Amino acid sequence: MNIALIGAKGRMGRAITDAAQQTGHAIAAALDAGDDIPAALAAARADAIIDFSHHSATAANIAQAVALNTPLIIGTTGHPADEKKKLLAAAAAVPCVWAGNYSVGVNLLYALTRRAASVLGPDYDAEVIEMHHRFKKDAPSGTAARLLEIILEERHLAADAVRHGREGITGERTPTEVGMHSLRGGDVVGDHTVIFAALGERVELTHKASDRAIFARGALRAAVWAVTQKPGIYDMQDVLGLT
Numbered sequence: 315m316n317i318a319l320i321g322a323k324g325r326m327g328r329a330i331t332d333a334a335q336q337t338g339h340a341i342a343a344a345l346d347a348g349d350d351i352p353a354a355l356a357a358a359r360a361d362a363i364i365d366f367s368h369h370s371a372t373a374a375n376i377a378q379a380v381a382l383n384t385p386l387i388i389g390t391t392g393h394p395a396d397e398k399k400k401l402l403a404a405a406a407a408v409p410c411v412w413a414g415n416y417s418v419g420v421n422l423l424y425a426l427t428r429r430a431a432s433v434l435g436p437d438y439d440a441e442v443i444e445m446h447h448r449f450k451k452d453a454p455s456g457t458a459a460r461l462l463e464i465i466l467e468e469r470h471l472a473a474d475a476v477r478h479g480r481e482g483i484t485g486e487r488t489p490t491e492v493g494m495h496s497l498r499g500g501d502v503v504g505d506h507t508v509i510f511a512a513l514g515e516r517v518e519l520t521h522k523a524s525d526r527a528i529f530a531r532g533a534l535r536a537a538v539w540a541v542t543q544k545p546g547i548y549d550m551q552d553v554l555g556l557t
C-alpha cells in the first residue's frame with residue numbers, strides 16, 4: 315500500500331515508517347508541520363492517510379482526506395470532547411479509523427474494563443491511572459479517556475463524575491466519582507491501570523506498552539482494513555473484529 319504519513323518525523327511517525335518498511339508498505343508522502351500538506355497529499359495519490367501529528371491539525375487533515383476521497387487513520391489524541399464530535403461528523407464522509415490506542419492489548423483492556431465495571435458494580439470504586447513519557451503533550455491520555463468513557467457508560471454516569479487528581483481537604487470519596495490520575499516521566503511508552511476497589515478486595519487491570527511498534531503495526535493494520543470499508547467512523551475494535 316502507498317501511505318501518506320502526517321507527523322512523520324515524530325516518535326510515532328518514525329515507528330510507522332519502520333513498521334511500513336518491515337511489512338512492505340511504501341510511505342508515499344512523509345509530512346510534518348511547515349510542509350504544504352494539501353499539495354503533497356494531492357501529489358502522493360496515497361491509498362490511505364495516517365495522521366499521528368497534533369490535535370490542532372486534525373480538522374485540516376480530515377478536510378484533505380475528504381477532498382481526495384482517501385481513507386484516513388487518526389491516532390492523534392488530546393481533542394476536546396465538543397471539538398471531537400464535529401471532527402467525527404466530518405470524517406464520516408470517508409472510511410475513517412480513529413483510535414486513541416492501536417495496540418491489540420489495550421483493545422482487550424477496554425473489553426475487560428467494561429466487563430469488570432458491569433460485574434463488580436457501583437460498590438467498587440473505579441480509578442484510572444496512566445503514565446507516559448515526559449514529552450507527551452496531552453493529559454489524560456486518549457486511552458485513559460476511552461477507559462473513563464467505558465466506566466461512565468457502564469455505570470450510567472455523566473462526564474462530570476470524573477475527578478481529575480485530588481488535593482487538599484477533599485472529604486471522603488463519593489460513591490459515584492471516578493478518579494483520573496496522569497503521571498509523566500522519562501521514556502515510559504504508555505502504562506494504563508484501571509482499579510476497582512471495594513471494602514475487602516481490589517481488582518486491578520493493567521496494560522503496559524514497551525515499544526511504539528505495537529501502535530505502529532496496529533495503525534498499518536487499520537489502514538489495510540480501511541481501504542475495503544464503506545465511508546464511516548470505525549475504531550480499532552472494528553478492525554480487530556471485536557464488535
Ligand SMILES: NC(=O)C1=CN([C@@H]2O[C@H](COP(=O)(O)OP(=O)(O)OC[C@H]3O[C@@H](n4cnc5c(N)ncnc54)[C@H](OP(=O)(O)O)[C@@H]3O)[C@@H](O)[C@H]2O)C=CC1
Binds near residue numbers: 323370389390529
Ligand atoms: N493512537 C495511538 O495508538 C497512539 C497515539 N499517539 C498520539 O500520536 C500523537 C503523536 O505522538 P508522538 O509521535 O509521540 O508526538 P511527537 O511530538 O513526537 O510527533 C508529532 C509530529 O507531528 C508534527 N506536527 C505537529 N503539528 C503538526 C501539524 N499541524 N501538521 C503536521 N505535523 C505536525 C510534529 O512536528 P514538530 O515536532 O515540528 O512540531 C512531529 O513531527 C499524539 O497525539 C499521541 O498522543 C501516540 C502513540 C500511540
Ligand SMILES: O=C(O)C1=N[C@H](C(=O)O)C[C@H](O)C1
Binds near residue numbers: 446451
Ligand atoms: O502519546 C503517547 O505516547 C501515547 N498516546 C496514546 C494515548 O494518549 O493514549 C496512546 C499511547 O498510550 C501512547
